[in-house]
Amino acid sequence: MPVLGLLLAPALLPSCSTRTDAEAAGTATADSAEAAKPVVIDSVQLQAQAMRRDSLKADSIVKASGQLPGAILPGKRIIAFYGNIRAKGMGILGREPKEQMLAKFRKVQKEWQEADPSIPVQPALHSVTITAQAAAGKDGKYRLMNSKATIDETIQWAKDNNAIVFLDVQVGLSNLPNELHKLEPWLKDPIVHMGIDPEFAMETKGVKPGRKIGTYDAKDVNYAINFLARIVSENKLPPKILTVHRFTQGMVTNYKNIKLDPRVQVVMHMDGWGNPTLKKDSYKAYIEKQPVQYTGFKLFYEYDARPAPHHIMTAKEVLSQLNPKPLYIQYQ
Incomplete structure (x- = not known):
């Protein structure tokens, strides 16, 4: 305005x-x-001009040094535990008691470090922070945000364990412009990054979450990139990481129109579960064949190993059988 x-x-x-x-x-x-x-x-125009100046400055630094100071990728491989510390059903992050979960987390980090000693492991907690809901809620948007106490506690868990944090967003029938600003106070922290999940982006589908698989277009991903880039510039932060979940063709449209910015490192994350062959095929179809910047791969404790003899892929299997080798690994 x-x-x-x-x-x-x-x-x-x-x-x-x-x-x-x-x-x-x-x-x-x-x-x-x-x-x-x-x-x-025109404050919008002035902000756009400032964004362009900062982007050009960032571009010049990247050309001179290869990356912006403090960038995590590609110098490290992120190993993340996903879920919500208040919910057992959303993933490993909240399924087991805290100390038991953290012990498993340290074991997984060790497995990845041994599988590829050439690149340091960066631990991460990936917390579903704005969550799609079965109930419409007061405004009919089918999503609910975690309390401040839950977000703060998750970030503290990360800090206590030398980890970074991803705040994940499932917008339901809302949209990114109406939701992302709610997370800005936490995103000013250098260790806090963001994920967006097209599966539960239902605004263009017109149905509540769970009835269909949702979608984001390149313009939605660009909105998230610009949102994070502004926070980086205004708060003089190292680059943020944006993870975009994907396991079908339609979840991300017009990927070639995604506009990268040095202030934001984008991970296209293969989010599907199933047997190893299916997972590798999905990675090839939606991640390898439609590259954006960096790649991610998810492993499911509860679903990948069913039915026998299916199994959860090991670190060595992932690294030897996927191209490019993912720099973001997530366990749910």
Whole structure:
């Protein structure tokens, strides 16, 4: 929305004309009144100009040094546990008691580090923070945000264990412009990053979550990138990471129109479950064949191993059988 600002009237210089004093006074009064009128400032345009300047500056740094200071990718491989600390049914993050979960988490990190000693492991907690709901809620948008206490506690768990955090967003019948700003206070923390989940983006589908698989277009991904880039610039932060979940063709449309920004590192994350052959085929079809920047791969404790003899892929299997080798690994 435009912001109004006042422009001070310029000093009046002596006139070189032959006007009468009355005429001159009248003109001065009119000129002063005109100059004192509020000037409309297009804050959206000014913000866009600042974003472009910051993006160009970031581009120049990347060209000179390879990446922005503090960038996590591609220098590390992120190993994440997914879920919600208050919900057993959403993933490993909340399924087991805290210390038992953290012990398993450390074991998984060790497995990945041993499988590829050439790249350090970066642990992460990936927390579903705005969650799609079966009930419409007061505004009919079928989503619910975690409490401040839950978000704060999740971030503290991460800090206590040298991990970063991803706040994941399932918008239901809402949309990213109406939801992402709610997370901005936490995203100002250098260790906090973001994920968006097209599966539960139902605004264009017109049905509640769970009835169909949702979708995001490149313009939605670009909105999230620009949102994070602004936070990085305004708060002088290292680059943020944006994970985009995907396991079908229609979940992300027009991927070639996604516009990358050095301030935001984008991970296209293969989110499907099933036997190893199915998972590898999905990765090839939707991640390898439609590349954006970095890649991710999810492993499901509850679903990948069913039915026998299916199994959860090991770190060595993932690294040897997927191309490109994913730099973001998530366990649910």
